[in-house]
Structure formats: structure tokens, C-alpha cells
Amino acid sequence: MKFRQLFLLLSAVSILCIAAPAFAADSSKGAANSQIFGFWTLVPPLVAIILAFISRNVVLSLFLGVFSGAMMLETTGFDFYHGLLGSFQRVSHEILGSLADSWNAGIVLQCLAIGGLIAVVSKMGGTLAVAEALAKKAKGPRSAQFFTWLMGLIIFFDDYANSLTVGPIMRPVTDRMQVSREKLAFIIDATAAPIAGIALISTWVAYEVGLIKDGFEQVGIQMNAYGAFVETIPYRFYNIFILFFVLAGIMLLREFGPMLKAEERARKHGKVLADNANPMASEETTQLEPGAHVVPSIWNAIIPIGTLIVAAFLGFYFNGLSAIDNAEMLAKINAAPFSFFAVRECFGASDASVVLFQAALLAGIVAMVMGVCKKVFTIEEAITTWILGIKSMTITAVILLLAWSLSGIIKELGTAIWLVSVLSDTLPPFILPSIIFVLGSVISFATGTSYGTMGILMPLAIPLAWAINGDQAYLLLNIAAVLTGAIFGDHCSPISDTTILSSMGSACDHIDHVRTQLFYALAVGGVSVLFGFLPAGLGFSPIITLPLGLAAVVAMLFLVGKKLPDAS
Known part of the structure; x- marks a missing residue:
């Protein structure tokens, strides 16, 4: 500048x-x-x-x-x-x-450890082998994007792990198939928080269920909080519609708005990045290509990444189990340790940031041991490569720290409290869910945190909805509006940690990612209000609103979108 x-x-x-x-x-x-x-x-x-x-x-x-x-x-x-x-x-x-803050420190360490893991996997030729294997199946932009979307759904348990894992693995494939980095970043971002937010078991569940439980206690409602969480899923319109929007766009190969220009640039000129782009990737990543003596193998990626996932799942379980101090609940878990109830409660009580750091550190050690045993590199070279990967994530750590600092300043100023006081006036019952969704979006966009937005709005939304209409379905709809609006606004915000991590994972220019994604997110957000929250507020069942919204997404792609070529 x-x-x-x-x-x-x-x-x-x-x-x-x-x-x-x-x-x-x-x-x-x-x-x-x-x-x-x-x-x-x-x-x-x-x-x-x-x-x-x-x-x-x-x-x-x-x-x-x-x-x-x-x-x-x-x-x-x-x-x-x-x-x-x-x-x-x-x-x-x-x-x-x-x-x-222990949670923030865990996230920073997790990012650094995953950076080191990906570096070692890349140096062993694991990323290259996966890219080559998928490239054989990915015959064009459509299939390359579909595999990215599918991998995003598979890593459903945590949005941070999703953003940092999918990008480095799929980037060589999408680059080869001339898919823009902006589209790769969008697919990653649109399958991170949206799927983690509605997954029955994830690192989000405990927080969301805890907020619902506190809100129920506030107004004296006798209802199982986790059961209420599950029942809100059909009303989580933005989460569902954005996941479907990504898939429909991939299958139909239709784009519009700034994303269309980015994809046309990639298809016609082979430029996956704009000429003036400043991708969030370090120059050190160019030093991570495997040597000439290395025979690329997909197992060099599958085993370390598999270790990350398995260790994360086991860590969520045992870390959460050690954190539970309710004797009655522990008795139920010990009676059936592998039941859905036991897994759900343990995952919910776990410290996700610590567990994911430990899992990433263990996976990095496994990768280094594999590389040394296969004589890909020496112990010294393995450690140097791992540190190189950590260095490539330094910019992400800096941005996250500043984003969290901004969130802290905003909290001290009372920004969200002021927004709520201004926008939450007396409203007709049918429009309240839409207003809560929009209000949550505004707060989340301005603050860059979906968690913080949920924590601010849920204690206000539950008593307000219960006072206006004591119907259970109406209450669940408004709870869903809080949870979904927070994710929608966070999805649009350039200061959101998950948006930043998606740019990092895809090595995309952050502002280009936000600019192209914002147009799509707003379009799907509009569909969520017009075909989701408004008719649901009038009493229409999800059996009607969900098909209407999905049809509207497809119609939007046909009416506004332009078809792009595919090699398959």
C-alpha cells in the first residue's frame, strides 16, 4: 500500500x-x-x-x-x-x-500443528498422490468440485479442521481442473460451519445445546435441550440451503455474480487467481514439493490424515468424559459407553481446541516417523519441514489474534447490545423469526463470531418467542433463526475466523474470497427468509418450506446463472 x-x-x-x-x-x-x-x-x-x-x-x-x-x-x-x-x-x-485465552491458544496451536502436518505430508508426496488419484476420477471442474464438497461433508465434526484440511488436499486437483481459488474457498467455507452447526455430533453441539438449556430454564420450560436442538434442524434453512446450493451449482455448472467472472477467468485463461491477488499462502510452501527420489503414495496422506480424524474422535470422547462431573450422567455413560447418548454427551463436554491440537500434533509425529522410515527425509529434515509448515501458518495466527481482539473491543463497547436494543422492537409473531435471523446476521457480520452472536441473542430470543406464542414449534423456529442467522452473518464477514481459515486453506486472496462468497451467501440468505422463515412463521411445515426453498435455489441458478464448460 x-x-x-x-x-x-x-x-x-x-x-x-x-x-x-x-x-x-x-x-x-x-x-x-x-x-x-x-x-x-x-x-x-x-x-x-x-x-x-x-x-x-x-x-x-x-x-x-x-x-x-x-x-x-x-x-x-x-x-x-x-x-x-x-x-x-x-x-x-x-x-x-x-x-x-485457553480456547484461542488451542485454536492457534491447532492451526500451526495442522500446517506442520500438511507440510510433512506434502514433502512425502502424499498430497501429490491424492491429487493424482482424484485427478484420474476428477475428469473436469464438476467432479473436482464435487469431491471437494463431499470431503467437506465427511469432516463434519469441526469447522476449523474442515477448513484447514480440505483446502491443501484438494487445491492441486481444482487448480489442475481450472477451478478458481475463489470457488474452492467458497466450497470449503460453505461446508464448514453449516455442516458442523447441524451435525448431531460435533464440536458445536455442546455450546448450542447449552444455550438452549439456559434459555429454557430462564422461562421455566421443561424440555430436553438436545431433543430441541435436533428438532430445530428442519428449520435451519440457511445451513440446508447453502449446502444444497453448492451441490446444485456444481452439478449444473452454473455461476453468477463475481464468482462467474472468477470461474470464467480460470476456465478461459487458466488463471486460478486474479492478477492482483494476494493469496493467503506463504512462499515456504514452494519448498514442500517431494524430492525426485520420492515415490508418491496416497497412504502417505491417508494414514496421517486418518490419524488426525481418529485421534480427534477419540480425544473428543475421552476428554469430554473426564470433564463430566455429574454422577448420574457418568453412570449412564458407563452402562453403555458406546451408545449414541454416551458419545453425544462426551463430545459435547470436550474442549475441542485442545483435542484438535493434540490430534494434529500426534498426526504430525506419525507423518514424520513414516517419512523417516521410508527414507523420504532424515529426522532433521522432517523437523525442519514441520517447522516450515508452521511458518506458513503464521499469518493466519496473526489475523486470528487481531480478529479476536476486535471481538473483545466490540464486546466492551456493547455493539451487539446496542444493535439488539435498536432492532428488536414489538413485532407481529409471523415476522419475528425472520427479524431474529436478520438481526443475528447483522451482529455476526459486524462482530465476526457466530458463537458470540448465539450467546447474545439466545437469552433474548427464547423468552421473547415464548411470550409472543407459547407453541413449541414456534419456539423451535426462533431458536433455529438464532443459530442459523449467526452462521449466515459469520459466513459473510471478512473478520470471521472460519472465513479467514477458508482463505488460508485454499491459498486464496482473502478479500476476493469474501467478495465472491458474499454475493452467493446473500442470495441464499434471501431464499432462507422468503421461502423458509416467513412461511414457517405463518405456520407452514418444513415439509412444505424445505422443498420450496430447494426448488427456489435451483430456479435461481437457472434464471440468473450462466453455464460454464466442463471437460467431463
Whole structure:
């Protein structure tokens, strides 16, 4: 970025911060701050999001977003000198606090460990062998994209593992079949959180069920929270429609909007990336090609990746089992340790970030041992390769830390609380699910966190829906609107961790990924409201709304989309 552009960006952020009410904010009281700042609580997320699109520099944009929020919290009156000093200290404390959080630290370590794993697998020729094997079956763009979509569904248990695993494996295949990196990133992103959010067993279940349970207790509803979670699945319109949209687009080979231009560029000119793209991949990855003496084997990928998946499943079970302190529940689990109930409860109680880090670390060790035993490399070369893979993920760790810091600043400012207070007025019963869906989308887009949005909206949505209409189906519909709206907004947001990881896994320019995906997500979000939440709010059964929505998705692809060539 040129110095003049940087100066203009910094000037714009300074003006926004100065324009905000310069009161002495209490950084520990988000609700109070939401009343003090009002509309201005939107400044940090808007700075980060708008500057990301203008500058195409995610790190700078996130940093300025965090800094603008810190300025608002630390500046008293018009004492900008001490405000600047305090803001710098607050930004550093936010970043340190984000890394000190055990969950966040586990995610960062998981990303680094998976980067090391993929590097060793690549150096052994495992990724190349899988790519060559799939390339024999993937006769064209359609089949290459279909295998990517299918692999995304297979890794249903965690969205982070999905984003970081599918991309590096499928990228050589989709590149060879002239599928744009933007489309690869979209397929990965659209099969990460959407499938993890509705899977019966995943790292999301405990959190979602816990929120539902707390909401039920709040209004005195006697209902099994997990059973309610399962019953919301037919109402999770965006999750279902976006998964189907990806598949329908692949089968019909139809694209529209910015994605159409990206795919036409890849098909006609063989450019999987735009000329001005800045892919989220390190130069070190070019050093990970297998040597001339290496005979590529798919087992060099299957065994380590299989170790990752198996270790993750076992880790979820035993880690969760050790965390359960309810004697009655433990007795039920011990009576039938392999039952669905036991697996569900253990998975739900596990610390997913720690388990996935441990699984990735174990898989990396297995890969290094395999490589040394097969004489692909020495022990020293194996460790060097693993560290090289970690280095390639450094930018991801930096972005995640800044995104979490921005989320922390937004929470202290009370941004989500202000949005809820403004948008959740008295509404007709039939439109409430749609409003909750849209409200969840806005909060999730602005904050970049689906978990945080669920935590904010669920305690409000359950009592409100129960007070308006005491029907169980209506309550479940509004719960689904919270869970689905949070994922929809997170799917659109450039500051979302899963969106960032999808760009990283596919080695795509992050802003290009967001720009092309946003158009599709909004289209499917519109279908979710018009053919899902609105008719469901009027009392129509999912037996009617789901087929209508799926048909609308296909009709949209035919009416708006343009067919692209396929070699198969």
C-alpha cells in the first residue's frame, strides 16, 4: 500500500474516533457503553470491514479496527495524547488476552500443528498422490468440485479442521481442473460451519445445546435441550440451503455474480487467481514439493490424515468424559459407553481446541516417523519441514489474534447490545423469526463470531418467542433463526475466523474470497427468509418450506446463472 493511501486511512480512522462521543467509558460494562456511544459502537467493526475491502490488507484493517475501539474506550474528553498512549496499551493487552485465552491458544496451536502436518505430508508426496488419484476420477471442474464438497461433508465434526484440511488436499486437483481459488474457498467455507452447526455430533453441539438449556430454564420450560436442538434442524434453512446450493451449482455448472467472472477467468485463461491477488499462502510452501527420489503414495496422506480424524474422535470422547462431573450422567455413560447418548454427551463436554491440537500434533509425529522410515527425509529434515509448515501458518495466527481482539473491543463497547436494543422492537409473531435471523446476521457480520452472536441473542430470543406464542414449534423456529442467522452473518464477514481459515486453506486472496462468497451467501440468505422463515412463521411445515426453498435455489441458478464448460 502506498504511503498516501496509508495516511488517508489513518486520517479517516482518527476522524471517526474524534467524532465519537468523548465520554469516560467504563471498559468493563458493555451495556453501559452501548448507551454512552450508541451508533458509534459500530465504528470498530465498520473500520475493519470497510478498510479491508478498500486496502485489501486484512492485518492493517483489523489492527485499525481494534485501535479505533481502544481510542473510544481510553480517550476522556479531548485528551487525545493520553488517549493514544492508553489505546496502544489496550491494543497490546487485548492481543495478549486473546492469546492467553485457553480456547484461542488451542485454536492457534491447532492451526500451526495442522500446517506442520500438511507440510510433512506434502514433502512425502502424499498430497501429490491424492491429487493424482482424484485427478484420474476428477475428469473436469464438476467432479473436482464435487469431491471437494463431499470431503467437506465427511469432516463434519469441526469447522476449523474442515477448513484447514480440505483446502491443501484438494487445491492441486481444482487448480489442475481450472477451478478458481475463489470457488474452492467458497466450497470449503460453505461446508464448514453449516455442516458442523447441524451435525448431531460435533464440536458445536455442546455450546448450542447449552444455550438452549439456559434459555429454557430462564422461562421455566421443561424440555430436553438436545431433543430441541435436533428438532430445530428442519428449520435451519440457511445451513440446508447453502449446502444444497453448492451441490446444485456444481452439478449444473452454473455461476453468477463475481464468482462467474472468477470461474470464467480460470476456465478461459487458466488463471486460478486474479492478477492482483494476494493469496493467503506463504512462499515456504514452494519448498514442500517431494524430492525426485520420492515415490508418491496416497497412504502417505491417508494414514496421517486418518490419524488426525481418529485421534480427534477419540480425544473428543475421552476428554469430554473426564470433564463430566455429574454422577448420574457418568453412570449412564458407563452402562453403555458406546451408545449414541454416551458419545453425544462426551463430545459435547470436550474442549475441542485442545483435542484438535493434540490430534494434529500426534498426526504430525506419525507423518514424520513414516517419512523417516521410508527414507523420504532424515529426522532433521522432517523437523525442519514441520517447522516450515508452521511458518506458513503464521499469518493466519496473526489475523486470528487481531480478529479476536476486535471481538473483545466490540464486546466492551456493547455493539451487539446496542444493535439488539435498536432492532428488536414489538413485532407481529409471523415476522419475528425472520427479524431474529436478520438481526443475528447483522451482529455476526459486524462482530465476526457466530458463537458470540448465539450467546447474545439466545437469552433474548427464547423468552421473547415464548411470550409472543407459547407453541413449541414456534419456539423451535426462533431458536433455529438464532443459530442459523449467526452462521449466515459469520459466513459473510471478512473478520470471521472460519472465513479467514477458508482463505488460508485454499491459498486464496482473502478479500476476493469474501467478495465472491458474499454475493452467493446473500442470495441464499434471501431464499432462507422468503421461502423458509416467513412461511414457517405463518405456520407452514418444513415439509412444505424445505422443498420450496430447494426448488427456489435451483430456479435461481437457472434464471440468473450462466453455464460454464466442463471437460467431463
